[in-house]
Amino acid sequence: VFVMAGVPNIMRAMLDEIAPRLRTGRRPASRTLKLTFIGESWAADALRDVAQRYPDLSLGSYPFGLSTDGAFGTQLVVRGLDPEAVDTATAELQAALQPVLTEAQSRNPQAALEEV
Secondary structure (H helix, E strand, O other), X not given: OXXXXXXXXXXXXXXXXXXXXXXXXXXXXXXEEEEEOOOHHHHHHHHHHHHHHOOOOEEEEXXXXXXXXXXXXXXXXXXXXXXXXXXXXXXXXXXXXXXXXXXXXXXXXXXXXXXX
């Protein structure tokens, strides 16, 4: 356990001193799909189904409200320590969302699904 000062300059100096002693592990892989003009609830079933098939991964939904251009939607994030599993789960999620995208585009031609 390391106790650090709250003053940024002092904390940086302390961190420089202890950084070589900190252990690191595997870095998680992460991929994000952005749904624009598609509400979070529209993606819920696909997200749940993929999450159930990949219990070692973390899948999350992060909605965003009206932006300056009037867009809304949600970002779906797939994270895990196995990059291949993250890639496969993301591809499955993207495929599962295609019918959702088609339906959303029939209501709003601006609806989109993209990886960010």
